[in-house]
Amino acid sequence: MMKIAVTYENGQVFQHFGHCEQFKLYDVxxxxxxxxxxxxxxxxxxxxxxxxxxxxxxxxxxxxGIGGGARTALAEAGIQLYPGVPGDADSKVSDLLAGKLAFDPDTQCSHHHGEDHNCGNHTCGEDKHGCAGNH
Known part of the structure; x- marks a missing residue:
C-alpha cells in the first residue's frame, strides 16, 4: 500500500507547505x-x-511551494517530494499514478531566509493558516 499526501485547500493543491492546514491523504x-x-x-x-x-x-x-528546511525534514523522513504542482488535487494524484505528473523539483518558498525563520517575521495573512505570528 502506498500513501500519497497532497497539500489541500478547496479541492486544489495548496501552494505553501508550511502554512498548510489540511492534507488530502490517498491510499493507493x-x-x-x-x-x-x-x-x-x-x-x-x-x-x-x-x-x-x-x-x-x-x-x-x-x-x-516549500522551503529548504521542510525539504530536508521530508527527505529525512523518507518522503518522496513532488513540489511546484498547481491545480486540482485529485487529478494531480491521477497524473502521478499514470507517470505524467508535471512538477518543478527546484520550487522553493522564496521568503524563507535560513533556519531562523519563524512566522513572526512576516505577515502570513489569514490566521486560518495557523500562522498569526503569536507562537
Whole structure:
C-alpha cells in the first residue's frame, strides 16, 4: 500500500507547505486510489509537518511551494517530494499514478531566509493558516 499526501485547500493543491492546514491523504493499491480522506494539520507548523505526515504513514507528497528546511525534514523522513504542482488535487494524484505528473523539483518558498525563520517575521495573512505570528 502506498500513501500519497497532497497539500489541500478547496479541492486544489495548496501552494505553501508550511502554512498548510489540511492534507488530502490517498491510499493507493495496485496503482489505484482505494480511499482518500482530508485531515487537519492545524497547529503543526513548519517544522512539525514532516512528522505529521510520517505519523500518517505518508510516503509521497505533492505540494506547491516549500522551503529548504521542510525539504530536508521530508527527505529525512523518507518522503518522496513532488513540489511546484498547481491545480486540482485529485487529478494531480491521477497524473502521478499514470507517470505524467508535471512538477518543478527546484520550487522553493522564496521568503524563507535560513533556519531562523519563524512566522513572526512576516505577515502570513489569514490566521486560518495557523500562522498569526503569536507562537
Amino acid at each position: 493499491q495496485d496503482g489505484q486510489v482505494v480511499s482518500s480522506q482530508v485531515v487537519s494539520a492545524i497547529g503543526s507548523g513548519h517544522g512539525a509537518l514532516a512528522g505529521f505526515l510520517q505519523q500518517h504513514q505518508v510516503d509521497t507528497l505533492i505540494c506547491g
